[in-house]
Amino acid sequence: MNFKGYIKGILLLLLLILVSVPMVGKYKKLRLVDDNSFRGTAIGTNFSIIVSHTPLTNTEFEIWKREITLLVDQLDNSMSNYISDSEVSRLNSSPDIINFQPISEDLHTVVSASLEAYQETDGYFDITVSPLVDLWGFGPVPPDGVVPTDKEIKEILAHIGSNRLILTSQGIKKLDPKININVGAIAKGFLVDKVARFLLDKGCNNFMVEIGGEIVAKGVNKNGVTWRIGVETPDYKTEEAVYGVVELSDRGMATSGDYRRYLKDNGKVYSHIIDPKTGYPAQHSLASVTVIAENSMKADAYATALFVMGMEKGMAWVEKKEGVEAYFINRTADGGFVSKASSGFKIEAMNSSK
Ligand code: AMP
Ligand code: MG
Numbered sequence: 001m002n003f004k005g006y007i008k009g010i011l012l013l014l015l016l017i018l019v020s021v022p023m024v025g026k027y028k029k030l031r032l033v034d035d036n037s038f039r040g041t042a043i044g045t046n047f048s049i050i051v052s053h054t055p056l057t058n059t060e061f062e063i064w065k066r067e068i069t070l071l072v073d074q075l076d077n078s079m080s081n082y083i084s085d086s087e088v089s090r091l092n093s094s095p096d097i098i099n100f101q102p103i104s105e106d107l108h109t110v111v112s113a114s115l116e117a118y119q120e121t122d123g124y125f126d127i128t129v130s131p132l133v134d135l136w137g138f139g140p141v142p143p144d145g146v147v148p149t150d151k152e153i154k155e156i157l158a159h160i161g162s163n164r165l166i167l168t169s170q171g172i173k174k175l176d177p178k179i180n181i182n183v184g185a186i187a188k189g190f191l192v193d194k195v196a197r198f199l200l201d202k203g204c205n206n207f208m209v210e211i212g213g214e215i216v217a218k219g220v221n222k223n224g225v226t227w228r229i230g231v232e233t234p235d236y237k238t239e240e241a242v243y244g245v246v247e248l249s250d251r252g253m254a255t256s257g258d259y260r261r262y263l264k265d266n267g268k269v270y271s272h273i274i275d276p277k278t279g280y281p282a283q284h285s286l287a288s289v290t291v292i293a294e295n296s297m298k299a300d301a302y303a304t305a306l307f308v309m310g311m312e313k314g315m316a317w318v319e320k321k322e323g324v325e326a327y328f329i330n331r332t333a334d335g336g337f338v339s340k341a342s343s344g345f346k347i348e349a350m351n352s353s354k
Helices: 003-016 058-079 087-093 105-120 127-135 150-157 187-201 296-320
Strands: 031-034 037-042 045-051 165-168 171-174 207-211 214-218 227-232 242-248 251-257 262-265 268-271 286-293 325-331 337-341
Touching: 037 058, 045 187, 058 087, 058 105, 058 187, 105 127, 105 165, 105 171, 105 187, 105 296, 127 150, 187 207, 187 214, 187 251, 187 296, 214 227, 214 296, 227 251, 227 286, 242 251, 242 286, 242 325, 242 337, 251 296, 286 296, 296 325
Parallel strands: none
Antiparallel strands: 031 037, 037 045, 045 207, 165 171, 207 214, 214 251, 227 242, 251 286, 262 268, 286 325, 325 337
């Protein structure tokens, strides 16, 4: 790639790298930006699809747009905590601990993957943290900016744990009426995989789908080379600065970080990612972790769990886990960053200080 092309590539990456935001709001217009890329917002976050080597006619674009819109709406109506009659909201408000409550195939897939991630990560990934997410002001109710008390946290913590959920082909059963779920840490990844499957079904083998920082790239970009995806500098202030560039093909990638959504009290920053073991937001020098896994859904779940674990524990976990690689960016005392990649994570560093 020549220098101009390189800069153009980087600018494109800047647009693509986005951090996780909550599942909130409704899907807005998906528009065709140029011949082969769509952009819009979905589930409260930015959404982009770039297709290469498959020229689209206007009619095809309209059909794709309609079908993808449907996928997004389905996901929202099933999994949003912000829509009061979504499947998840109905499940959360139900006190039933006797019966299995039937759920859609999509929610079944997501809960099943969540329970698997709960086991795999020794409970660091836990969709039942939902009441704690709400308590800390990261749920559907706007935050009051007040840090919860130890007592409030302890009371809620007693009703957290994915081992209090049973999932079978009949549906889902809660073993504690206070169990609530929030699948915000895995649903975006699931949707990315779903859109990727849609594109593959359409005979498209070269594309990149990105929703709020969770990504799948298949095949090659328009220049015929592997997709190059930016990892954002996890700075509280600077937006969309590229820290490093990753080549991604036929894999899913996700980033979790504390640099866009947090609660600030007395100069202290509390992340929106909660440690299910303590009830407190994950607290350490880790600013972001980027994970590559076989699909975006897994990468999404693992990124959240690794963020809770922190770099040391997280790196040990990744090195033992087959098919998963991670890149950790930590804050240093002087306001800079220091990063560490797992043995199979290849990244081209762009900026290693603040
Ligand atoms: P992500 O941006 O994918 O890391 O997801 C973060 C979101 O997942 C938060 O805003 C919460 O809604 C939820 N969440 C927070 N902590 C956890 C956790 N330990 N396990 C699963 N979901 C979590
Ligand atoms: Mg996640």
